[in-house]
Amino acid sequence: MYPEEFRYSKDHEWIRADGELGRLGITDYAQKQLGDVVFLELPDVGRTLAAGERFGTVESVKAVSELFSPVAGEVVEVNSALASKPEVVNQDPHGEAWMIVVRVADPSSLDGLMDAKSYAAFVEGEGR
Amino acid sequence: MVPFGGWEMPVEYSGLIAEHMAVREKAGLFDVSHMGELELEGEGALAFLQRVTANHVGKLVPGQAQYSALPNPQGCPVDDVIVYRRAEDRFLVVVNAANVENDFAWLQAQEPAGCTLRNRSDDFALLALQGPRAEQVLRGLTGTDLSSLGFYRFAEGEVAGHPAIVARTGYTGEDGFELFVAPDAAEAVWTALLEAGKDAGLVPAGLGARDTLRLEARMLLYGNDMDETTTLVEAGLGWIVSVDDAKGDFNGRAVLAEQKANGAPRRLVGFEVVGRGIARHGYPVSLGDEAIGEVTSGSYAPFLHRNIGLCYLPATRAAVGTDFDVEVRGRRVPARVVPTPFYKRPR
Numbered sequence: 001m002y003p004e005e006f007r008y009s010k011d012h013e014w015i016r017a018d019g020e021l022g023r024l025g026i027t028d029y030a031q032k033q034l035g036d037v038v039f040l041e042l043p044d045v046g047r048t049l050a051a052g053e054r055f056g057t058v059e060s061v062k063a064v065s066e067l068f069s070p071v072a073g074e075v076v077e078v079n080s081a082l083a084s085k086p087e088v089v090n091q092d093p094h095g096e097a098w099m100i101v102v103r104v105a106d107p108s109s110l111d112g113l114m115d116a117k118s119y120a121a122f123v124e125g126e127g128r
Numbered sequence: 129m130v131p132f133g134g135w136e137m138p139v140e141y142s143g144l145i146a147e148h149m150a151v152r153e154k155a156g157l158f159d160v161s162h163m164g165e166l167e168l169e170g171e172g173a174l175a176f177l178q179r180v181t182a183n184h185v186g187k188l189v190p191g192q193a194q195y196s197a198l199p200n201p202q203g204c205p206v207d208d209v210i211v212y213r214r215a216e217d218r219f220l221v222v223v224n225a226a227n228v229e230n231d232f233a234w235l236q237a238q239e240p241a242g243c244t245l246r247n248r249s250d251d252f253a254l255l256a257l258q259g260p261r262a263e264q265v266l267r268g269l270t271g272t273d274l275s276s277l278g279f280y281r282f283a284e285g286e287v288a289g290h291p292a293i294v295a296r297t298g299y300t301g302e303d304g305f306e307l308f309v310a311p312d313a314a315e316a317v318w319t320a321l322l323e324a325g326k327d328a329g330l331v332p333a334g335l336g337a338r339d340t341l342r343l344e345a346r347m348l349l350y351g352n353d354m355d356e357t358t359t360l361v362e363a364g365l366g367w368i369v370s371v372d373d374a375k376g377d378f379n380g381r382a383v384l385a386e387q388k389a390n391g392a393p394r395r396l397v398g399f400e401v402v403g404r405g406i407a408r409h410g411y412p413v414s415l416g417d418e419a420i421g422e423v424t425s426g427s428y429a430p431f432l433h434r435n436i437g438l439c440y441l442p443a444t445r446a447a448v449g450t451d452f453d454v455e456v457r458g459r460r461v462p463a464r465v466v467p468t469p470f471y472k473r474p475r
Contacts, residue, residue, distance in 0.1 A: 061336060
């Protein structure tokens, strides 16, 4: 369910590290909680994010959810295609629905995030 | 599941947008048993209802229903209701879940004479079968002649072998029926309907789709779009206010008759967000630099693929085409007054 090579935050974001770059999105659990996603607000390329900083918004018909960056870094790429097809967030949250790529300020900061197994246990706890 | 008016209600089953589209194109089934039912019975029932409702109850024949409201002396609704005339001297008033106790107390305080007021809410479950294929689905399960049952008409019959009031009413902007059954029959009727509707594409639908469907059709939600501070004329409900002599005086008549004739100072309008953003209930609204109020209802509209909403504007600045701003989390997003209903079903 949750890819082994990703790391996960308590705010239900995932990050996939590739060298100094990290690709971010929201988890399958998050999209299920939201329901049909119809709107996204993403940052501009070049913005510098602190760890835990709000970088955008994802909205379903019924709910508004803020997006928080699990790591500090600079936004180097934005998935602008999502704006015109937000439903991809429901269809492929861990793949095509990636949201931004950041140049991670401190790669060791990923060590503080959950691995797939811990995250699965974490969401199971939330569901109760 | 979410709490709503003291009930636990499912927001969605298969997905809000899928349910919304099913109701627009095929059919959906809602459990709206949370709605309250107040009964008035006795020779004085008609005269009493004329005094406490806005619409002309005398126009109803047995088997006919009417959208109406219980105005306060200021012409503002204590609740919006549907009045069903079951017999010459017997009426069922369907009220909002959150208002059952309040409405009952309000009506009792109006001193019903020559009739008995009873809260029958626990005696009815209510299922709403809505959508263009609703009649086709229901046909095989009832002896009631649906083809001759007009809009806002009802019949006392049965559904799937259980006694039922079959009413051609709803809150979605589609053709459809609301079925009043005994609570212990509700599950069997629900299951029978879903089974009968399988091939027609009938799906269970939740509170989420109910809200987006009603908004596209510009049907108002009590507590959001109107309350005890908004007059019926301001809310655009002048059409349920009867100033007919035969109806006589009723709560709020003076204010409402004056506003019907000369207009109200503000008006509930429909708008479309023209910038990027979804307007939601409670978001601030401004005209130029002037804060005007709040969005009363707002959502992405799944059938229309637009972001729509309702809000009150000063009557002099409420014309279709008027531009204003909605504040979406600190950001001003342009919106424009558009004609309503946003959605009207093809006939």
